[in-house]
Amino acid sequence: MDYLISKREVLEKYNISYGALYRWKRLGLIPEDWFIKKSTVIGQETFLKKAQICQRVELILNRDENTSLEELSEILASKQKQQQSQRRLILDNGFECFEFSLEELKKAVLTDGERNVGILEYLQEVSL
16 A cells, blocks of 8 residues: 655655755656545645655655756656656466557556546556
């Protein structure tokens, strides 16, 4: 189970500014879809998956001093693209085996006769 941490807690934990966090977001160092908006008793708050954001912030803060944020962004984008091309869905019914890259799939639905669940979105989320 992924535990969430508020944006405010991330800023405090790493002693970074709101501006720095959003600069990293604009540069693609922190993907937009990592920001989860939730209603709380004090209004709407933004959360992130704790393990995911902490690892990324530490990577940014501890990067080699000769590596710019822009270069780090390119490195991470390249790594993610490579990982995505390696993600595969394998279906084996005991007689035949079908293998697809997630990028090849256009639609995948799990149904129980009454409801359909889009599993492509689920697979994209869990393979991040």
